[in-house]
Amino acid sequence: MTRQLTIALxxxxxxxxxxxxxxxxNIARERHPDLRFLICGDQARIDKxxxxxxxxxxxxxxxxxxxxxxxxxxxxxxxxxxxxxxMALAIEAVREGEAQVAVSAGNTGALMALAKFMLRTMPxxxxxxxxxxxxxxxxxxxxxxxxxxxxxxxxxxxxxxxMGAAFARxxxxxxxxxxxLLNVGVEELKGHDxxxxxxxxxxxxxxxxxxxxxxxxxxxxEGAVDVIVTDGFTGNVALKTAEGTARMIAGLMKNAFxxxxxxxxxxxxxxxxxxxxxxxxxxxxxxxxxxxxxxxxVVKSHGGANAVGIASAIGVAYxxxxxxxxxxxxxxxxxxxxxxxxTGEVAAS
Amino acid sequence: MTRQLTIALxxxxxxxxxxxxxxxxNIARERHPDLRFLICGDQARIDKxxxxxxxxxxxxxxxxxxxxxxxxxxxxxxxxxxxxxxMALAIEAVREGEAQVAVSAGNTGALMALAKFMLRTMPxxxxxxxxxxxxxxxxxxxxxxxxxxxxxxxxxxxxxxxMGAAFARxxxxxxxxxxxLLNVGVEELKGHDxxxxxxxxxxxxxxxxxxxxxxxxxxxxEGAVDVIVTDGFTGNVALKTAEGTARMIAGLMKNAFxxxxxxxxxxxxxxxxxxxxxxxxxxxxxxxxxxxxxxxxVVKSHGGANAVGIASAIGVAYxxxxxxxxxxxxxxxxxxxxxxxxTGEVAAS
Numbered sequence: 183m184t185r186q187l188t189i190a191l192x193x194x195x196x197x198x199x200x201x202x203x204x205x206x207x208n209i210a211r212e213r214h215p216d217l218r219f220l221i222c223g224d225q226a227r228i229d230k231x232x233x234x235x236x237x238x239x240x241x242x243x244x245x246x247x248x249x250x251x252x253x254x255x256x257x258x259x260x261x262x263x264x265x266x267x268x269m270a271l272a273i274e275a276v277r278e279g280e281a282q283v284a285v286s287a288g289n290t291g292a293l294m295a296l297a298k299f300m301l302r303t304m305p306x307x308x309x310x311x312x313x314x315x316x317x318x319x320x321x322x323x324x325x326x327x328x329x330x331x332x333x334x335x336x337x338x339x340x341x342x343x344x345m346g347a348a349f350a351r352x353x354x355x356x357x358x359x360x361x362x363l364l365n366v367g368v369e370e371l372k373g374h375d376x377x378x379x380x381x382x383x384x385x386x387x388x389x390x391x392x393x394x395x396x397x398x399x400x401x402x403x404e405g406a407v408d409v410i411v412t413d414g415f416t417g418n419v420a421l422k423t424a425e426g427t428a429r430m431i432a433g434l435m436k437n438a439f440x441x442x443x444x445x446x447x448x449x450x451x452x453x454x455x456x457x458x459x460x461x462x463x464x465x466x467x468x469x470x471x472x473x474x475x476x477x478x479x480v481v482k483s484h485g486g487a488n489a490v491g492i493a494s495a496i497g498v499a500y501x502x503x504x505x506x507x508x509x510x511x512x513x514x515x516x517x518x519x520x521x522x523x524x525t526g527e528v529a530a531s
Numbered sequence: 532m533t534r535q536l537t538i539a540l541x542x543x544x545x546x547x548x549x550x551x552x553x554x555x556x557n558i559a560r561e562r563h564p565d566l567r568f569l570i571c572g573d574q575a576r577i578d579k580x581x582x583x584x585x586x587x588x589x590x591x592x593x594x595x596x597x598x599x600x601x602x603x604x605x606x607x608x609x610x611x612x613x614x615x616x617x618m619a620l621a622i623e624a625v626r627e628g629e630a631q632v633a634v635s636a637g638n639t640g641a642l643m644a645l646a647k648f649m650l651r652t653m654p655x656x657x658x659x660x661x662x663x664x665x666x667x668x669x670x671x672x673x674x675x676x677x678x679x680x681x682x683x684x685x686x687x688x689x690x691x692x693x694m695g696a697a698f699a700r701x702x703x704x705x706x707x708x709x710x711x712l713l714n715v716g717v718e719e720l721k722g723h724d725x726x727x728x729x730x731x732x733x734x735x736x737x738x739x740x741x742x743x744x745x746x747x748x749x750x751x752x753e754g755a756v757d758v759i760v761t762d763g764f765t766g767n768v769a770l771k772t773a774e775g776t777a778r779m780i781a782g783l784m785k786n787a788f789x790x791x792x793x794x795x796x797x798x799x800x801x802x803x804x805x806x807x808x809x810x811x812x813x814x815x816x817x818x819x820x821x822x823x824x825x826x827x828x829v830v831k832s833h834g835g836a837n838a839v840g841i842a843s844a845i846g847v848a849y850x851x852x853x854x855x856x857x858x859x860x861x862x863x864x865x866x867x868x869x870x871x872x873x874t875g876e877v878a879a880s
Contacts, residue, residue, distance in 0.1 A: 256720075319783070366678050366764055374681045374764060398771045399767070399770065399771030399775055400772065400774055401775065402775055404775055404778075404779065414715070419748040420769065422749040423772045423773050426752035427776040429752065430667065430752035431808075434808045434812075435805075435808060438801060438804030438808045439804065441803070444800045447797070451794060452790075452793070452798060454790070454794070455786070455788065455794045456787045
């Protein structure tokens with residue numbers, strides 16, 4: 183029997199809140215009937231959005247607030263004035279142990295700032311990171327950091343590797359994930375000092391992961407490894423470049439299929455296969471970026487996600503909470519540290 | 532009447548040399564019948580590869596050498612031992628004024644090292660950069676640096692903007708190109724110090740370009756601007772991520788169209804439109820990365836390019852040489868410097 187899990191939902195974040203958030207919660211409830219929700223936001227609007235879902239209603243507690251963090255709020259504003267917002271209440275529920283994980287489709291910068299401030303970074307971790315699942319030719323990979331830290335040092339990259347591997351074990355079900363550093367070439371001498379230094383450390387450290395060296399940008403879509411580690415600047419650019427390229431091609435494909443009546447007919451004939459392709463690339467099916475390294479679990483949904491996307495993000499949150507990912511990361515960090523200590527002693531003796 | 536242009540071709544670089552190089556040269560000759568070639572490499576093998584092209588043969592001078600730079604050679608090895616290689620002879624021809632531009636499909640690192648050493652950086656430019664044309668939803672954009680400089684400072688990014696704009700005027704035919712810095716957000720406060728600093732300078736400087744601020748990774752494929760400026764680490768990752776994503780989708784599409792007999796038929800019906808899409812995304816049709824900022828023009832082709840790809844790279848080289856791009860960059864740099872001086876005087880008075 184699995185233990186009872188509660189997810190704290192920010193009902194007011196994202197482009198189509200609160201309707202789509204509760205539509206998504208209802209899909210997630212069907213997949214995980216044992217799930218409970220603590221829903222934070224405007225009571226009247228949430229009640230209205232819950233009306234079509236009597237069953238979901240039974241598994242829901244509503245925590246009312248009038249306040250919201252808007253898409254325009256700067257992280258500093260959210261910290262100063264957003265402490266009673268729906269976003270903050272969801273994070274608070276995790277801090278107080280009322281929920282095991284918080285999910286929000288709101289302002290990323292504000293969510294990062296509030297989560298970091300309210301939950302604090304885990305002992306032994308210098309900086310939290312934002313990770314996500316990405317589609318690849320072979321299935322899915324994890325990439326981090328996606329922008330929590332635009333400037334990183336070597337220690338950060340090594341910690342991202344450990345946290346990313348723990349997340350991959352949970353999200354991909356791989357017992358010993360392969361991990362690589364994103365670089366401009368695969369040879370040891372390639373890249374700047376940061377990536378070369380992190381590469382050396384990862385190569386020499388006894389970590390609960392399989393370090394595969396460097397990969398180049400095209401290794402991401404190839405699915406060359408389970409976990410791609412990089413600084414938040416490069417990771418953010420790579421993620422958005424991949425998304426933008428996929429969107430461009432989807433647009434051009436649509437034009438191709440609309441270019442003649444024969445082409446339209448061709449689309450109909452090929453539709454089942456093309457649907458599978460669309461599904462695989464649809465960001466909604468990989469929705470749910472995860473803050474790793476905090477004393478509590480927080481999942482960020484795309485602001486523009488549809489109900490399926492919200493359900494995916496809740497699914498990621500469910501898996502993380504069910505697996506007690508925070509405890510796994512803490513254990514992995516301790517193991518790495520103690521093994522590194524032992525190795526150090528051997529080397530020194 | 533256009534002046535007589537000569538392109539120095541490294542016949543021995545790339546995966547399918549020398550055959551594909553001369554096949555490509557022949558396609559380029561048909562497009563630019565006035566073009567002459569100085570072909571560097573193994574005389575016997577070049578003669579054989581030229582056999583099918585009697586007309587091209589008349590426009591060709593061969594410079595024999597037995598030596599080649601291999602794909603495995605490190606830049607340092609190329610500098611020490613590659614000075615009589617086909618690659619070096621092509622660059623030398625540019626330095627000596629026998630050719631206006633050199634084209635090679637060989638080892639990128641070696642080509643950068645040899646070109647920089649033999650041609651030297653232009654006066655007023657701190658570091659040369661590697662730029663390329665990329666397909667976008669709106670046509671093509673220029674992106675630089677693609678890896679010539681894995682670490683950059685503010686001055687480098689500003690110079691890349693000026694050089695990239697000059698290249699865009701030539702390659703895209705846009706009189707006053709829009710230029711943006713690649714960043715993790717579009718607001719002025721986003722990003723690390725390097726990109727924020729360069730943003731401030733570009734905003735305040737009177738340059739022969741339209742500075743459009745920051746763009747995120749998805750702006751590349753969107754074609755949000757004519758020129759995307761970034762450091763060589765980020766640019767290399769972004770370019771390869773985009774290429775990898777396009778390749779993944781092409782592979783998945785192929786599987787979709789092979790998934791049933793009906794889907795195969797559908798492909799046949801939609802083929803004309805899909806062909807246009809494939810053509811637009813085919814790297815061979817955007818082949819030819821350009822070293823900007825040297826005292827001489829050098830174009831790098833993909834190592835795996837086919838004859839159409841080699842012809843594209845030669846086409847880029849032709850346009851640059853016909854436009855005297857080096858002189859344009861020098862003039863732009865001088866104008867920027869003198870205008871910045873004037874502005875400085877006004878501000879100081």
